[in-house]
Amino acid sequence: MGSFDFDVIARSLGYLFREGMVFTLTLTALAAVGGIVFGTLLAMMRLSSFKWLSLAATGYVNLMRSIPLLLVIFWFYFLVPYIGAWLTGAARPIHVGAFASSVITFTMFEAAYYSEIMRAGIQSIPRGQVWAGYALGLNYWQTMGTVVLPQAFRNMIPILLTQTIILFQDTSLVYVLSITDFLGAASKVAQRDSRLVEMYLFAALVYFIVSFGLSLLVKRLQQKIAIVR
Amino acid sequence: MRKLSLAVLAAAFVAAPAIAQDSPTLKKIKDSGTVTIGHRDSSLPFSYYDDKQQVVGYAIDICMHVVDAIKAELKMPNLKVAFNPVTSATRIPLIANGTIDLECGSTTNNVARQQQVGFTNTYFVTANRYVAKKSSNIKSLADLKGKTVVSTAGTTNIKWLTEENAKANMGMSILTAKDHAEAFLMVETGRAVAFFMDDILLYGLVANSKAPGDFMVGSEAYSVEPYGAMMPRDDAGFRKVVDGATAKLYTSPAMAALYDKWFNKPVPPKGIALMVPMSPQLKRVLANPTSSGDPAVYQ
Amino acid sequence: MKYNWNWGILWQTSIDGQNTWIMMLIHGLGWTLFAALCAGVIALLLGSVIGVVRTTDHKWLVRLGNAYVELFRNIPLLVQLFLWFFVIPELLPKAFGSAIKQMPPPWGSFVPAVIGLGLFTAARVAEQVRAGIQSLPRGQRMAGTALGLTQAQTYRHVLLPMAFRIIMPPLTSETMNLIKNTSVALTIGLVELTAAARSMQEFTFQVFEAFTAATVIYIIVNLVVVNLLRWLEKSVAVPGFIGPAAVGGGGH
Numbered sequence: 001m002g003s004f005d006f007d008v009i010a011r012s013l014g015y016l017f018r019e020g021m022v023f024t025l026t027l028t029a030l031a032a033v034g035g036i037v038f039g040t041l042l043a044m045m046r047l048s049s050f051k052w053l054s055l056a057a058t059g060y061v062n063l064m065r066s067i068p069l070l071l072v073i074f075w076f077y078f079l080v081p082y083i084g085a086w087l088t089g090a091a092r093p094i095h096v097g098a099f100a101s102s103v104i105t106f107t108m109f110e111a112a113y114y115s116e117i118m119r120a121g122i123q124s125i126p127r128g129q130v131w132a133g134y135a136l137g138l139n140y141w142q143t144m145g146t147v148v149l150p151q152a153f154r155n156m157i158p159i160l161l162t163q164t165i166i167l168f169q170d171t172s173l174v175y176v177l178s179i180t181d182f183l184g185a186a187s188k189v190a191q192r193d194s195r196l197v198e199m200y201l202f203a204a205l206v207y208f209i210v211s212f213g214l215s216l217l218v219k220r221l222q223q224k225i226a227i228v229r
Numbered sequence: 230m231r232k233l234s235l236a237v238l239a240a241a242f243v244a245a246p247a248i249a250q251d252s253p254t255l256k257k258i259k260d261s262g263t264v265t266i267g268h269r270d271s272s273l274p275f276s277y278y279d280d281k282q283q284v285v286g287y288a289i290d291i292c293m294h295v296v297d298a299i300k301a302e303l304k305m306p307n308l309k310v311a312f313n314p315v316t317s318a319t320r321i322p323l324i325a326n327g328t329i330d331l332e333c334g335s336t337t338n339n340v341a342r343q344q345q346v347g348f349t350n351t352y353f354v355t356a357n358r359y360v361a362k363k364s365s366n367i368k369s370l371a372d373l374k375g376k377t378v379v380s381t382a383g384t385t386n387i388k389w390l391t392e393e394n395a396k397a398n399m400g401m402s403i404l405t406a407k408d409h410a411e412a413f414l415m416v417e418t419g420r421a422v423a424f425f426m427d428d429i430l431l432y433g434l435v436a437n438s439k440a441p442g443d444f445m446v447g448s449e450a451y452s453v454e455p456y457g458a459m460m461p462r463d464d465a466g467f468r469k470v471v472d473g474a475t476a477k478l479y480t481s482p483a484m485a486a487l488y489d490k491w492f493n494k495p496v497p498p499k500g501i502a503l504m505v506p507m508s509p510q511l512k513r514v515l516a517n518p519t520s521s522g523d524p525a526v527y528q
Numbered sequence: 529m530k531y532n533w534n535w536g537i538l539w540q541t542s543i544d545g546q547n548t549w550i551m552m553l554i555h556g557l558g559w560t561l562f563a564a565l566c567a568g569v570i571a572l573l574l575g576s577v578i579g580v581v582r583t584t585d586h587k588w589l590v591r592l593g594n595a596y597v598e599l600f601r602n603i604p605l606l607v608q609l610f611l612w613f614f615v616i617p618e619l620l621p622k623a624f625g626s627a628i629k630q631m632p633p634p635w636g637s638f639v640p641a642v643i644g645l646g647l648f649t650a651a652r653v654a655e656q657v658r659a660g661i662q663s664l665p666r667g668q669r670m671a672g673t674a675l676g677l678t679q680a681q682t683y684r685h686v687l688l689p690m691a692f693r694i695i696m697p698p699l700t701s702e703t704m705n706l707i708k709n710t711s712v713a714l715t716i717g718l719v720e721l722t723a724a725a726r727s728m729q730e731f732t733f734q735v736f737e738a739f740t741a742a743t744v745i746y747i748i749v750n751l752v753v754v755n756l757l758r759w760l761e762k763s764v765a766v767p768g769f770i771g772p773a774a775v776g777g778g779g780h
Contacts, residue, residue: 015282066704066750067743068711071722075743077319078735081326082531092253092461093327095261098313101328169604176715178270178314178408183607188270188278191410192498194417194439196614204607211602318730325531325735345733377632383730388543395545402633404717405727418618420629420636 008195009202012185020185021206023099027181028168031106035167036160038107039114040153044144046119057115064112070173076105077177098179102171110167117159121152158222165214169207182206252466254330259303266292267315267329267459271410273433275353275456276334279497284312287491291352291478292333292458298474316408318383321345324459331471332459335430337385340522347468348457350475350518354510354527356450357386359423360416360431363445367423370399370449379404379412379421386425389452409434416444423447427454429505436501453524455514476518484515537734538741549728553741556724557749559634563642563720564707570646571653571706578650579657580683593654600651605712608648612640613716634718641713649706656698660691696761703757704750721745 081093133143190199406412672682
């Protein structure tokens with residue numbers, strides 16, 4: 001491949017970050033929020049006393065956890081428009097863009113993992129608090145919303161954030177759909193200019209800095225929370 | 230008087246969505262205010278990223294004429310155009326599931342694919358060949374026996390290659406690449422001896438490589454590949470607009486200039502001219518626009 | 529829903545003119561399992577060494593072990609595979625690099641895939657092994673020393689046998705992760721199960737049949753492997769010792 005040309009990185013920085021990294025970070029943020037919300041619902045369903053609710057949630061979580069993310073990405077990219085048509089009663093598949101499709105895919109997939117974390121979080125709250133809530137005349141949603149979930153969420157913040165760092169890394173897999181996320185942008189430049197070595201080393205470095213930086217933050221947060229408790 | 234105006238009003242009311250009614254694609258475009266075009270990463274000079282990461286190419290220019298026709302048809306001058314990247318492997322399911330409305334790239338029109346998607350009038354005719362390094366001394370298909378070769382996933386070329394390999398007992402190992410740039414890179418870096426693809430794309434890849442003099446494209450052509458823009462199947466209303474726009478463009482004097490712009494003049498990203506004059510077959514096909522999937526029509 | 533279902537496609541002859549499509553998928557599964565097995569051996573050996581090293585009192589060894597785990601945990605697997613496949617051969621001496629690149633398929637992508645997956649998973653195994661050892665009561669290590677065992681002997685005969693039993697459940701889920709992660713190797717050309725389903729989809733246009741078949745195969749593999757490892761976990765359990773509950777205590 002001849003001599004190295006690290007100038008190729010400088011020339012494409014704007015594209016890599018303004019388009020690629022912005023896509024990656026937006027996707028990560030939206031999927032994390034969506035995944036935690038849906039995951040919490042799944043966790044509540046699994047712990048519910050309605051058998052079929054709990055069975056449905058368990059089935060969903062186990063299904064998502066037994067197939068590779070890449071297969072899920074392909075499934076959803078091709079399937080979501082048909083589901084949309086089915087939901088809206090349209091005769092033809094509805095239009096779902098690459099970005100929306102990615103957000104839906106990662107939300108649905110990561111929810112299975114977030115739900116396991118939230119389930120542990122909910123179970124870590126002593127049963128007595130739930131009874132106290134009911135004794136005060138709160139209903140299920142009030143007890144969950146004001147007593148159990150805030151504490152469960154707070155206790156689980158470090159693990160939820162660690163899972164979000166994994167999500168950040170996982171979003172690189174949209175590369176297989178030729179979507180311009182950070183890795184997609186890097187690989188497009190790499191292939192156009194035949195500069196694979198430089199671009200992939202740079203991509204690895206950027207992913208490392210972001211993930212490692214975030215994991216240090218999580219560690220500090222963990223210590224802080226531990227002290228308060 | 231009152232009755233009349235009501236009737237006019239009613240007619241206008243019915244007439245406006247009428248186009249959309251008999252074409253689900255046009256209705257979707259109208260409702261969303263956006264037409265979504267599928268494009269390629271590295272199908273130079275048809276559909277690819279230039280040095281500023283903008284999507285450009287011969288097929289993209291043609292599709293912009295189609296977009297103008299859609300704007301006129303829907304009376305929506307401010308219709309937005311969204312670009313969605315596709316690969317050879319994702320383009321057909323994405324047309325089928327409505328993610329993209331029109332695919333403007335380097336897609337071979339054939340009868341098998343017409344079971345899944347629709348094609349508009351052919352805008353280029355190419356042939357399946359291979360590219361190899363001159364130093365590997367490949368003179369014909371027979372020289373590739375037992376060697377490692379590559380093609381792009383989801384193309385007619387890899388299909389032909391896989392079938393030929395089994396039929397002629399060639400014993401080739403076939404690698405699959407995600408897109409043309411990656412496949413060419415396999416040959417450039419020595420992972421594969423030859424890359425089977427449509428010759429026009431091979432000329433573009435060679436011309437823009439670091440050392441164009443190192444490569445040669447095989448002299449034998451293995452198939453005829455007519456290119457057309459893809460659109461959803463069974464949508465007569467949309468097809469009428471698209472076919473009408475392309476036929477009008479192909480038969481107009483502007484077409485020769487458009488062809489020259491992408492095949493005889495310098496093109497981005499490196500400003501290299503491909504210098505591929507228009508073939509007699511293409512001249513014939515453009516003068517009498519056709520969306521046939523039968524290779525015999527293009528011989 | 530406007531989609532033409534055709535389940536019979538699975539039993540039709542595939543593009544290679546010999547096997548049916550379902551056999552192509554099973555062939556892909558074979559490569560999935562073989563790659564996972566090879567990478568698993570690397571991960572278990574290397575991960576155990578690094579995990580153990582991180583619990584010793586050699587400061588610079590601990591640091592080296594920590595650095596390894598952080599490095600391999602904070603770069604996406606896909607990028608790591610690209611580094612092994614595209615980048616490393618270019619950085620090696622030319623003749624050696626070319627030899628690697630010209631390995632005939634599937635070895636040209638299989639070898640980098642196994643190295644990449646193995647080293648990536650090793651970081652995760654190392655983390656489990658360290659947690660497992662640190663979850664053991666300190667008395668066990670002291671007992672070893674009191675018996676006159678060297679540090680190596682203490683690890684070999686006292687700490688590791690218990691630690692490995694304790695971390696069987698997390699190792700089971702790491703095994704499942706590894707099998708699923710082999711699908712990422714399709715990006716460097718390994719035709720494993722997901723790639724086989726992809727190729728079936730490309731040639732037949734039957735998207736959902738191909739993906740459904742692959743999904744069902746993954747679920748079956750999941751059930752078989754999980755139950756196999758559970759059975760293994762039970763058969764090596766030390767009577768009267770409740771292992772898994774101890775994990776977590778030694779986390780931080």
